[in-house]
Amino acid sequence: MLSILDTLKMGAGIAGGLMLYHLYAVSIGYPSAARQARAGYVLLAEKSAAEARAAEMERQRNAAAKAGEEHRKRLAAAEAAEQAARDTLEIEIQSYELQLSEKNRACAVTAADRQWLLRH
Numbered sequence: 489m490l491s492i493l494d495t496l497k498m499g500a501g502i503a504g505g506l507m508l509y510h511l512y513a514v515s516i517g518y519p520s521a522a523r524q525a526r527a528g529y530v531l532l533a534e535k536s537a538a539e540a541r542a543a544e545m546e547r548q549r550n551a552a553a554k555a556g557e558e559h560r561k562r563l564a565a566a567e568a569a570e571q572a573a574r575d576t577l578e579i580e581i582q583s584y585e586l587q588l589s590e591k592n593r594a595c596a597v598t599a600a601d602r603q604w605l606l607r608h
Contacts, residue, residue, distance in 0.1 A: 577605060 581602065
């Protein structure tokens, strides 16, 4: 049979063992706490990576929209300049024809000549 002294010794041994385990766990960190911390870190890392991807995609989309808008502006400006050049050329041709008609001379410019002048 176990005496009271043996029971106290066993209780002291168990308490000492628990204290040693606690000191060991505190010194290296509780394994369950480490697992939970790593699991939280993985979720945080995945979340931040997804946010970074979304931000990069939005940046690229905004850059593409801005580039498209700049292209449209340049195209409109080029078309306006081309139309202005055509109008100027047309006015010069009419002016030349008017000068020739005032001198009672015929203009030898044909439609093919006008097209050639418009292209060059």
